[in-house]
Amino acid sequence: MNQEISPASSQISENDPPPILKTWKNLYWLVIGNLIVLIVLFSILTHMYS
């Protein structure tokens, strides 16, 4: 890898918990769950007005 430019000073904190829901896994499930809820709502909407 090209290392000639000084490395960034970012914090490598991939193990830090997210600000809500305690773990990243829980947050990922929130995003997937949100998608599932939206698909269910869209399906109900489609069914109601088809």
Added chain:
Amino acid sequence: MSILDWIILFGTLVFIVVYGIYKTKGSKNIEGYLKADNSMKWWTIGLSVMATQASAITFLSTPGQAFDDGMGFVQFYFGLPIAMVIVSATFIPIYYRLKVYTAYEYLESRFDLKTRILTAFLFLLQRGLQAGITIYAPSIILSTVLDWELSFTVILIGALVVLYTVSGGTKAVSQTQKYQMAIMMGGMFIAGITVISLLPDEISFGDAMQVAGHSDKLNVVNFSFSLRDRYNIWSGITGGLFLALAYFGTDQSQVQRYLSGKSVGESRLGLLMNGLLKVPMQFFILFIGVMVFVFYQFYQPPVFFNEVTKEKVVNSENADELNNLEQAYADNFQEKKAAIMGMLEAINAGEQDAAEKIKENITTLQAEGEAIRDDVKALVTQTDPDAETNDTDYVFITFVMQNLPKGLVGLLFAVIFSAAMSSSSSELNALASTTTIDLYKRTMRTKGSDRHYLMASKYFTVLWGLIAILFATFASLLDNLIEFINILGSLFYGTILGIFLAAFYIKYVRSNAVFMAAIVAESMVILLFSNYEIGFLWFNVIGCGLVIIFSIFFQVLIGGEKKRE
């Protein structure tokens, strides 16, 4: 447009540019210029990622698409939240651990230089051409409705973007996108409320939904599986997932947005915010299009939404025939409007049988109305064989100009210009980064000072900006080029994604195997594209799959290759 509209439009544009330059002036090193000193918080990253993806065409075409086809297009985004989770869990920690400036830099540490250069070159080729289209596509519509010269519109958008992108780099792009996104969502929200409030007093929101539902505009989810369907839930989740993975995980215009984050956590939160909000946002934009459709069931719509093209027919020998068709369309509209009012009365009175009978009549009248519009389009072609007969992109902007109150018209134009500028600035910023870091610094001038590379990044931003402006200015001379460039993206994306997925998930695959696999896969994709009729979105899946299969195959063949440390 009124003076108030012009003030709001130009006031917004000037504010964005001045804010972008003032707030981010004086980046002193390459890290500050290309990675914003890793200072961005998650909401800035999230808004920046969303603003990069939302081009002007999103706001011009999407409501028109719902007007025409209904809301099924939202299914195209169902794979995106899943991709956000995968990128957050896998891609981001690796990019951060290696402290890369570009996604392609990672490929050198995982494979070798030639794989990095190949992937960076594929990105520059497709994104460099796309940058011109990002400016050209809205300019052709805006110059038509505002009666401006196309070249003026192109240069206005291009020059404004280059000004603040060159000045402040990634920080300027992300900071301005925060406000551009606020303008876009605020403007669209007000437009949505306004279109509903413009419906006749006797039509409730429930009535509007009945009208939309009867016209098949509320078929949001389609569970039937067919390769012929452009949008169903299965193609949305699979094709949409591959496309979103390629776009958010490997396209530098997006990777650069979240690499500017303060930490892995900030970048992850930014992407997950996009995963939560993108589908509802697209749903809302499409819903505005459906409400515009309902509006035009009660107020006479134009028979053809591109007024400038229609004017050519008015000034030709076909004027009388157009006049007759417009009269027939007006009669059809009045008859249909009366039938719709009758249907709503029957539904509200609980007379289902009567409502069903009227619905059949409405369906017939809608088909007759569409037939008249087809006749008008045929007349347009007869008058000018080169004229564009698809007027979908003009539906929303025509509605805005003819029906929204003073001030709001200017705000909606500000939304469209903001969207064009936000996606262009990300593209120029990413093109300059990749050119500087992956090509210039790595292969041409390996021992320059930090300031030298900072200046090189600025020059490359100007260069790519000029290329985009020039390309957009002359794009209209090349008829089939735009469609080809849109397809070109999908022809390369699959291969690029395949290289990255092999790098992340198939640990025993080495550089020579993946490089050969990429060459073979890309050749096969081009061969398939040239000889078979396959929906171009499927090339994302095919290219990616071929790279993975061939890289495993070649690795088994040349298994003795020494492991890279």
